[in-house]
Amino acid sequence: MKTDLKKVLSISGQSGLFYYVAQAKNGIIAESFSTKSRSVFGATARVTSLADISIYTVNEEVALRKVLEDMHAILGEEQAPSQKGNPNDIKAFFSKAIPEYDQDRFYVSHMKKVLEWYNLLLQYASLDFEDEESESEEAQTQDVEAKENKQASKANAAASAKSVKATSAKAASANAAAAKKTTKSVQRKAN
Numbered sequence: 001m002k003t004d005l006k007k008v009l010s011i012s013g014q015s016g017l018f019y020y021v022a023q024a025k026n027g028i029i030a031e032s033f034s035t036k037s038r039s040v041f042g043a044t045a046r047v048t049s050l051a052d053i054s055i056y057t058v059n060e061e062v063a064l065r066k067v068l069e070d071m072h073a074i075l076g077e078e079q080a081p082s083q084k085g086n087p088n089d090i091k092a093f094f095s096k097a098i099p100e101y102d103q104d105r106f107y108v109s110h111m112k113k114v115l116e117w118y119n120l121l122l123q124y125a126s127l128d129f130e131d132e133e134s135e136s137e138e139a140q141t142q143d144v145e146a147k148e149n150k151q152a153s154k155a156n157a158a159a160s161a162k163s164v165k166a167t168s169a170k171a172a173s174a175n176a177a178a179a180k181k182t183t184k185s186v187q188r189k190a191n
Contacts, residue, residue, distance in 0.1 A: 002130045003121065005051040005065055010117070012046035017120045020049075033124040050117065055110075056102035064114070065129055071097045071118055072127045079119050083112035090115065 007020040009030055018030035018039075027042040041047060054061035071080060074097055081093050087108045094101055094111050121127055 001126060002128050003125045004130045006049050008050045008121070008125070010048045010050065010053075010113075011041055012048075017050075017117060017124075019125075033120050055098060055114070056105040057098060057100045058102055059100060062098065064117075067098060067114065068118055068121065068127060069129070071114075077122070079122065080115045083115040083119075 009018040009020055011018055011030065017033045019033065021029040021031050021038060023029075024040050027040055027045060028047065029038055029040055030047075031038045050064055053064040055064060055067050081089060083090075090108060090111050093115075094106075098106075118127075
């Protein structure tokens with residue numbers, strides 16, 4: 001099963017990663033990868049989707065997804081080096097994974113987070129990510145279907161309204177005819 005990085009969350013003050021479950025009245029409901037327990041996080045919680053995270057390089061920012069894929073290409077199905085390991089070993093690993101990372105802005109603390117996330121994704125999810133293009137195509141298809149359903153509903157409502165108007169018009173003309181008969185009979189009796 002492919003992992004949707006838009007639904008994988010890092011929550012400030014909480015260890016590990018969370019999976020977005022649903023919108024709650026005052027925040028979101030998320031499930032911990034490791035404990036599978038669900039929690040509600042309020043609107044004040046600092047929640048970040050992994051799809052929104054980038055790593056600084058010398059030339060540009062590289063999406064975390066690309067970094068994780070590059071790490072997976074190097075490591076295969078093995079765990080990444082421990083985030084509690086020697087900082088020099090961690091830097092050496094990232095020099096292989098992201099040769100042009102910005103040493104002034106991509107700190108060892110950031111590297112440790114990326115290593116932790118990689119290992120959690122490897123253990124509890126998948127490093128095979130959903131394609132962003134297929135997601136957008138799927139969303140567009142759903143939008144088109146929703147518009148078609150809405151138009152069909154409007155057409156059905158219009159047809160129903162016409163039939164109601166026709167029925168109302170028939171009823172009105174029948175009432176008018178009855179009123180004319182009543183008026184004529186009243187006029188005859190008066191003469």
